[in-house]
Amino acid sequence: MRMWRPSIAASEGIKSKEELQQAKDKWGKNDFELPMPKFYELLKEQLVAPFFVFQFFCMLLWCLDEYMYYSLMTLLMLVIFECTVVKQRQQNMSTLLHMRRAPQPCLVYRQSKWTQVSSDELVPGDICSIGHNERDTVVPCDLLLLRGNCVVNESMLSGESVPLRKEAVGASIVNDAEQLKNLEIDDGSSMKHKRHVLYGGTKVLQHSTPSSKDSLRVSSPPDGGCVGFVLKTGFGTTQGSLMRTILYSSQRVTANNSEAMWFIVLLLNFAVAAAAFVLSQGINDPTRNQFKLFLHCVMIITSVVPPELPMELSLAVTNSLIALTKSNIFCTEPFRIPFAGRIDVCCFDKTGTLTSDELKLHGVAGLEAHVEPDKYRGKRGGELDIIAPEQLPLDTELVLAGCQSLVLLNGQVAGDPLEMTAVRNINWCLTSNEGRAQGLPSVQPSFFSDRRGEIQAVDIVHSFSFSSELKRMTTIVCVRKADNDEQDEQRVLTKGAPEVLESVFINKPSYYRRVYRHYASKGCRVLALGFRVLSGELSTDQLRCKPRDELESELTFAGFLVLDCPLKDDTKRTIRELMISKHKVTMVTGDNPLTACDVARQVGINAGYSKQPLVLTPNAESGSVEWKSIDDGSPDVEDETIPFNVDEVEKMQVQYDLCVTGEALSTLYKQQEDKCDDNAAVLEGFLAVLEKMCLCATVFARTSPQQKEHLIMAMNRCGKTTAMCGDGTNDVGALKQAHIGISIVNSSSSENTPHVVDSGRGSGSAGQSGLRNRRQAGHRSVREMQQSLSSSDDAQIVRLGDASIASPFTSKSSSIRVIKKLIRQGRCTLVTTIQMYKILGINCLITAYYLSSLFIHGVKNGDQQLTISGLSIAMFFLFLSRAKPARKLSHQRPPSGVFCMSVMVSIFGQFVIHLAFLAAALHVAQPFIEPGDPAMHPDGNFTPNVVNSIMFLMSSIMQVNTFVANYRGQPFMEGFWENKLFCRSALFNYAVLAAVISEIFTPINAMLELVAMPNQETQLVVAALMTGDTIVTLAFEYAVQMIVFVST
Structure with a gap:
């Protein structure tokens, strides 16, 4: 996007119709055009996907071998699944279409005049007017603010409800090619100069324009709005990028990745070996039908990719998405959920994450020489005493009142909780100051203040916003005296980190470091305060043009503001649980x-x-x-x-x-x-x-935001899976670098209303009452949201306002318990996915040997047998995917992936056990194999026989054992007996197989196309083999898990 920089320097917008047409051809309309495709079009797209085509081909092969019911059932299951995916895609796209705003009239500066056009006709390079009006103005695209100031609510993008002030970039920068080149406004929400950018989709709450002329070549818009340069439109905007992320993540929710592909390749090797053995045996038999031989070999190979694979992998992640959404945790990148189960390092920001936003102001310290001893609150004596807010010197009080970025919205104060606490405690209040100082508010003493007869108001003339890199903020104010005979005074007011401002004070006291270090070491938040009285009368424009470094020099020390940031209620407990579960916990703070x-x-x-x-x-x-x-x-x-x-x-x-x-x-x-x-x-x-x-x-x-990002990068390079918990404003880079970035939104309601207090509030009790009322209202809205979510079991698309551009996970709860919930859910999802791979792998290996051994001896499976077996497996997978996470975090870690040593040992160990028992069963059935029997002709129709019955019973018990043995349970998910549906299904299958082998209810045997055992001895041996396979498989898997537990 560097192409627009010369255009900014010109600052005259689009000058001709040809230039406009070229821009429209290149950038298109400023709209989120999402044409709603028809159902059959999307279904056609799904049905021609490689995986579905492959499975359809497999079903044709089974049909050619006369397995009609099994093929039709599997095909129907696949089509139903694809139809549900298509329906969900349509619903998601419909939801996104309802998120988009209808085009609105907009003033644009084209061909040297202001013209009204529809907002969807804006193109990069346009200059337009933007401002607040009765229609709840929404910014139509990403704009660079050239003239005027705005207060915006960016909750639609970041989830943060605190209003933000946006400042014009200034004509001096626009007209300076070198400064323009260094302007960082290309990298979304993490860019350095984002305070000059209005993002599309955000709401303009307030705007103001300068009364004086500037050097821009654009005349003032007729509607009195701010002037902005269009940077990006449509899906190129930050909001468009977020919408694309949401839309892409909802296309097909799955845990599919390269690991699955390599796992299938590994299984394919075994299937090819089994098919090669069948081919070598059959090709030497002149009585075998060569086509049927080739068909059987292909069926053995394709059996390693079960048709239910995409459904099973999707179920695990989809159920996790539903569970997280019910906990007010919203995810835009579902593939990251299993990563949460692998988290090794948990990094936390401090302010607003570990500590509460509800600050307590102790007072100001370090003013031993400025007040009388009888006004000290403490008993230490000297500079360590804290002076109460109502007893502060005027100079200090002016810094607290005037050095802030609060805004007045509809009679209510909104902004940073720290600044709101300070202004409220010194009994000052904000007032409107439209037209006087470019929309920046004034503050004046309230009726509760002793300064009411001394100071009329403090007008904020210009503001240098707080910078994470500079660790300070500064304002230029005009102090209006209550006595009209006294001349107004211009001051520079600064507050910031004590160690940063130490070098700019001209009268730094000798105890400077000792005082701030004393209170900082007690966990208090300490800010140094300073001011400078400007000599001579300078115009507002002259003051704004002065460099920041020049203004922030030769300041007079005004004390240390001392605040207490209490910990959130569950911070200690959550950190303790994370450390008990052997997670590395690190604090990363500014x-x-x-x-x-x-x-x-x-x-x-x-x-x-x-x-x-x-x-x-x-x-x-x-x-x-x-x-x-x-x-x-x-x-x-x-x-x-x-x-x-x-x-x-x-x-x-x-x-x-x-x-x-x-x-x-x-x-x-x-x-x-x-x-x-x-x-x-x-x-x-x-x-x-x-x-x-x-x-x-x-x-x-x-640490600066960039240093936080570098820290997470270093942890990732150490091979650790990292989680970063912070806010979506200052920690963007770190949140995006972490494997699991969680943006904690300190919002009291689902509507993302600005953080406000009553501007007329003067007493602390009233403030606490207001906070309680907001918390109660927030709790009510959260309960209502949870009730509405719990009534639906469908995975809903993440909406704008729930998702954050800063991170893949956004929590609407201010508690850090979100990290614990996410780890628990991530472990459950990871373990469930690995379980599915293990079960699929073992079943595929068994099937390859089972089919090859049957084909060699001319024995086939029945159509009904395969159909019932397929339905049983599908039910098992469904109930397996619905397992809930364990309630407590364990110090034991889940396997990192399918190719983990313990997983591979488990898979091949169980396969060897099953293989041994299958071979034993085949040996038991050997006497009943008669080559001349028509029921055992390899190319004939299926006819029930003893060999088929014995092998089907063995393969069936092995499938059930595979599910039961590989159900992981505690400490990562609810145990076997707690998962009622899974447990009852397993017991039901065991009971049915016991009834079949004992032949106590022969209609079941007939339904499964089984024949009676030839004698009681064979019946007892087969029953013993089924029991032995069950006991040995369960014992082996238990031993593997115990060895893993001991080793960790």
Whole structure:
């Protein structure tokens, strides 16, 4: 998409009809065109798929061998399955069609004038007007904001309901080719300058435009809207990409992959060997029909690909999707569900993930010289005391009131919970400021504030949004005094990470580090506050044009804001369960390392007081990194310093709890840059270093979004299956790199309404009451959603607003229990899939030998026998796929795949057992094989006989034993006796086979086309062989599982 950059510089939109037509021909309409195909068209597409054609060919072969009922039943089952797939596809496409918005009128700047067109006619390169109106404006495409500011709700894409402020990119950047080249707006939601981009499908809640002229060559739109440059349209937008992901994932839900193909190839080798043996025996017999011989050989080979394979693999994943959806966990990439069962490392963000968004403001510390001693809240005395919010100095109060990004929507305050808590506690409130300062709000003291007679309002003139890379935010404000005789004052207000702002304060107190480290080490969230009074009167435009670095310099220290972030109710319990189940748990946060280490100690990620925590920090003098003990600000504690050696990190983790800072990672990356100039080589070298330490450290603090992404990449390179739990805003890169990325949406309702509080609220009690009411309303809506979902057992397509562009999994619950649910469901799905492969493999091997041995002796199966056997197997697979996950996480890990050693030993061990008993049964039947008997002519019609009866009973009991022995049960899924349908089906089959061999109810024997045993001795021997196969198979599989359990 680099092609539009010169057009942005021109900033005049499309200038001619020819240019417009070329754009339309190239990009098409700005619409999600999903033509609804007819049922028979989709069915035709399914029926010509390679797998169905192959199975149809197999059924024809069985028909040629006079197995009409079996062939028709199997073919009917396949067609019904394909019809259900087609019907589901139609329903999904219909749902997606209802998600799309109808085109709306839109002002577009073409041929040097504003013209109204339909939004579906927009093309990349257009310049259009966008703003809020009564019709609940939805952004029609991805736009780069050139003029004006907007407040948008992006819950439709990310699930996050907190309103976001979008700022114009600015004429200075648009007209500067170099700055334009460095503008990062091409990589979706993870891009650096996304605050300048409006995404298609998001709602505009508020907009404002500057009153003064700028250098853009486009006149102001007649409707007073913001001016935006069209970047992408239709399915090229971020919303379109999400819709494509949803649509693709719903085409056919299956766990099919290359592993299945190689497994079938392995089985095919055995089938080919069996068919070759039959061919070599039959080709020397001149009485054999050569066509029938070839037909039998082909049937043996094709038996390794059972017709029910796609249905069985789909059932396991589909049932998991339904279960996850009922738990408010939405998935856009179903193939990842089995990966959840293999998770080795669980990474968690801290703020909003492990800790709650409901912050408690303690006050401001570090202001010993600014207030009188009798106003201290604490009893320590000195700079460590916390000053209550209602007793703060004016300068500090102005920073808390004016340095924020809150917005006012319909009389209610919406925005970041931390900023809402601060403004509410100092008894200030937001007011509308339209037309005065480009739509940025004003704050003024409420009736509860002591400042009401002193300050009239604080107008936010310009805002530099919080940046994860810079770890700070800044606003320029105009302080309007209540006394009209006093002159208004312009100030720069800044808040951010204490270690980042330390260098910009001109009056940094000597106790600066000691204070913030003291509170950070107690798990508090600490922000440094600063301000600067601007000398001289500068216009609003002049202030906006000043570089950020210039404004954020020579600040006056205004204290440390100290907040408590309480842990979520179930954080400790969930982390403990994950660690008991031997999952590596790591915290990856952008917060202070001292705070992160204390929270890690509270939740159990760190060992606590049994291990000393060490922090990897850069050494400014040497340009390297070193390990340092935690400096909590206590004057009597000496710092312990240990030189950094990447090869010693693994040994150090035994004695210390290791914490790695983002600054240390930046230093290590710079060391690689000094070695070579190639970016790819630098990243490769950095990841090689990170690989050796990523699994040894328990906490990564003050990390940027890119560093989080690199960390997950390093863990993946270590061969680990990773899960990342975070929010869909700052952790996008890490969520996408992880095998299982879970975006936790802190939304209180299914409607994704903005996080708001009453703007008139002044007291804390009212605030707590409002929070309780929102939680109760949220719980009600979640219960209603669960009730509606539980009434349906169909896998529904994920809707926009449920899915997130940030990750394949989105949880509507703010609890981290989602990771436990996902691991349990993933293990159940993984084990169920492996069980199916094992059962299919063993059955195919048995069938290959069984068919070949029968064909050699001129014995065939009956049509009814194969039909009933096929129905029985289909029922077993259905009940097997409906197994529920175990309630507790076990430290034992499921097999990683089909080619795991334990799985292969189990498959071939059981096959050898079954083969031995089949050979014994064939030996028992040998006396009854009469070559001259017409019932045993290899090319004749089927006639029931003793050999067929004995071999059918043995193959039937082996099929039941294969299902029962390979049902994994605890500790990954509900046990055999708990899965009622599966258990009862197995017992029913055992009872029927017992009745058949004992011949106590002969109509069953007749239905199965079986003859009576020739004598009681043969009957007892066959019964003993059936019992022996059952006991030995179950005992062998139990022994294999016990060996696996002991080894893990």
